[in-house]
Amino acid sequence: MEILRTVREMQQRARDEKRTGRLIGFVPTMGCLHEGHLSLVKLARARADLVVLSIFVNPIQFLPGEDFFRYPRPVERDEALCRDAGVDVLFYPDVEQMYAPDHSVMIEETLLSKGLCGASRPGHFTGVATVVVKLLNIVMPDFAVFGQKDAQQLRVIQRLIRDLNCPVDIIPGPIVREWDGLAMSSRNRYLTPAEHQDALCLRRSLDHVEKRVREGELTVETLRTELAQRLARVPSVRVEYIEFVDNETLRPVERVEGAVLVALAIRIGSTRLIDNTVLGS
Numbered sequence: 001m002e003i004l005r006t007v008r009e010m011q012q013r014a015r016d017e018k019r020t021g022r023l024i025g026f027v028p029t030m031g032c033l034h035e036g037h038l039s040l041v042k043l044a045r046a047r048a049d050l051v052v053l054s055i056f057v058n059p060i061q062f063l064p065g066e067d068f069f070r071y072p073r074p075v076e077r078d079e080a081l082c083r084d085a086g087v088d089v090l091f092y093p094d095v096e097q098m099y100a101p102d103h104s105v106m107i108e109e110t111l112l113s114k115g116l117c118g119a120s121r122p123g124h125f126t127g128v129a130t131v132v133v134k135l136l137n138i139v140m141p142d143f144a145v146f147g148q149k150d151a152q153q154l155r156v157i158q159r160l161i162r163d164l165n166c167p168v169d170i171i172p173g174p175i176v177r178e179w180d181g182l183a184m185s186s187r188n189r190y191l192t193p194a195e196h197q198d199a200l201c202l203r204r205s206l207d208h209v210e211k212r213v214r215e216g217e218l219t220v221e222t223l224r225t226e227l228a229q230r231l232a233r234v235p236s237v238r239v240e241y242i243e244f245v246d247n248e249t250l251r252p253v254e255r256v257e258g259a260v261l262v263a264l265a266i267r268i269g270s271t272r273l274i275d276n277t278v279l280g281s
């Protein structure tokens, strides 16, 4: 596995690859890799001749006071995982490589990014959109893989690719869960064992909603109330949002008709966790 640290080297490598007609698959990450990321590498590996994974903790998608500085950066472990997973090129730039000191261009998605996580993290998706476009321009992939756990991020990126005519296919990767149902996340590391147990209410409450929909309950108000009651039973949980939205437009819905995304964000202690499921698909 090659490790490239500069934009110039990565672009040169991508150009050489493209000249020979080889297909580049890309998995952008912020590192602290887990099975969720590795499942995205597997999807890329199955289709691409060259798999590039980037690790870059992107400062401009963190709000002041968020966990940018304490975000885990287990460099050697990540490199070993990439090697074992069959990554061909690890792109590992530092902040100076990615942002000039007078960097002044940002990319803002103005519709899908405003609700859900965007409501409590203003500017977050502008940071994500900007770095994703930069990474795509550097890696020049034929396709890029993004996890469905960050459902809103995935929608924003799909919109960005469509509206800016970026020549890349976006492949969604399903949510990967720990054996007990907690969605894999680099931030799970912050949880104490007791908090981890409490966090299982996320999957359990989504399971409950799925069951109620199978039983025929399609009214969002009823489902939301039941879901909120389940989360309220766990004293350490502070709910940030419980949203039922159209899976494509992310607009709130009142009934489960067509594909409806149920998206949750909670805080346990100082850790923010999100999870989701798609109903009726």
Ligand code: PAF
Residues within 6 Å of the ligand: 028, 029, 030, 056, 058, 061, 128, 131, 132, 150, 153
């Ligand atoms: O999902 C992530 O890990 C990040 O938001 C991404 C897409 C790599 C951009 O920094």
